[in-house]
Amino acid sequence: MPRKQLNGRAIEVTDEGFLVNPSEWSEDLAPLLAKEIGIDNLTDAHWKVIRFMRSDFEAKGQIPSIRRMKNEGGIPTKELYELFPEGPAKKAAYVSGLGKPQGCV
Amino acid sequence: MTNEKQEKIKKVSIVVSRGSLDGVYPGLIMGNGARMEGIEANLFFTFFGLHAITKKKVNKIKVATVGNPAMCVPSAMGPGLPTWMGALPGMSWFATSMMKKEMEKLDIPPVGEFLEMIHDAGAKIYACKATVDMFHLTPDDFLPQVEGIINVAKFYEVAAGGEIIFT
Numbered sequence: 630m631p632r633k634q635l636n637g638r639a640i641e642v643t644d645e646g647f648l649v650n651p652s653e654w655s656e657d658l659a660p661l662l663a664k665e666i667g668i669d670n671l672t673d674a675h676w677k678v679i680r681f682m683r684s685d686f687e688a689k690g691q692i693p694s695i696r697r698m699k700n701e702g703g704i705p706t707k708e709l710y711e712l713f714p715e716g717p718a719k720k721a722a723y724v725s726g727l728g729k730p731q732g733c734v
Numbered sequence: 735m736t737n738e739k740q741e742k743i744k745k746v747s748i749v750v751s752r753g754s755l756d757g758v759y760p761g762l763i764m765g766n767g768a769r770m771e772g773i774e775a776n777l778f779f780t781f782f783g784l785h786a787i788t789k790k791k792v793n794k795i796k797v798a799t800v801g802n803p804a805m806c807v808p809s810a811m812g813p814g815l816p817t818w819m820g821a822l823p824g825m826s827w828f829a830t831s832m833m834k835k836e837m838e839k840l841d842i843p844p845v846g847e848f849l850e851m852i853h854d855a856g857a858k859i860y861a862c863k864a865t866v867d868m869f870h871l872t873p874d875d876f877l878p879q880v881e882g883i884i885n886v887a888k889f890y891e892v893a894a895g896g897e898i899i900f901t
Contacts, residue, residue: 694841706854715772733763734842
């Protein structure tokens with residue numbers, strides 16, 4: 630697996646740039662990861678998504694689906710698509726330092 | 735063989751023509767999945783598929799246990815259900831509730847909630863004009879997420895420049 634330099638740390642990533650180990654993620658990396666996929670400014674609304682994803686992942690051991698983010702995280706689907714356009718589940722997982730989502734919904 | 739990267743799909747229009755649970759879900763999953771990948775998506779409901787977007791039938795979509803040779807009990811890969819048993823009262827209800835339970839585990843929403851999500855994801859949902867006339871329906875019979883009742887000419891217009899998938 631390749632590594633990339635983020636904030637002076639060499640972090641293991643997949644060929645697509647997703648973090649291999651979610652435990653290597655810290656909040657300071659989120660803005661850098663976001664920039665890579667075209668999100669220049671992380672707003673409070675973005676952080677709400679990121680923090681929910683992280684805490685749900687820790688509790689459940691899997692990346693929450695868009696439905697779960699809506700029903701459990703209180704993040705309306707429409708808003709999620711606006712915050713992370715063209716691939717919300719994938720992009721939010723990317724910024725949150727989680728792997729690539731494998732579910733179909 | 736070339737190593738050139740295949741061009742990404744940009745737009746899909748999915749026709750949902752069947753009204754059983756297994757007739758409706760593939761179209762919903764593919765439409766929603768398209769939006770999740772940043773692909774523009776239209777869903778066009780026709781014939782019995784139209785049931786899925788009516789207020790009256792949206793949450794009454796069932797698995798067909800009659801005329802379904804792949805029907806198995808007690809689970810999807812269990813022994814085959816004898817054909818005549820599929821017609822027993824309650825069989826379709828039973829198969830439907832079993833399947834819904836499995837889908838819930840995978841976080842696949844019920845039809846109504848799924849349509850809301852697909853709509854909120856930016857996909858467009860259409861009803862087929864010919865079927866609407868045939869079933870004697872009015873715009874009022876449809877879920878608020880339905881963009882409009884369109885004929886086949888309009889369908890091709892909205893589908894222009896993309897892939898068409900018939901389910």
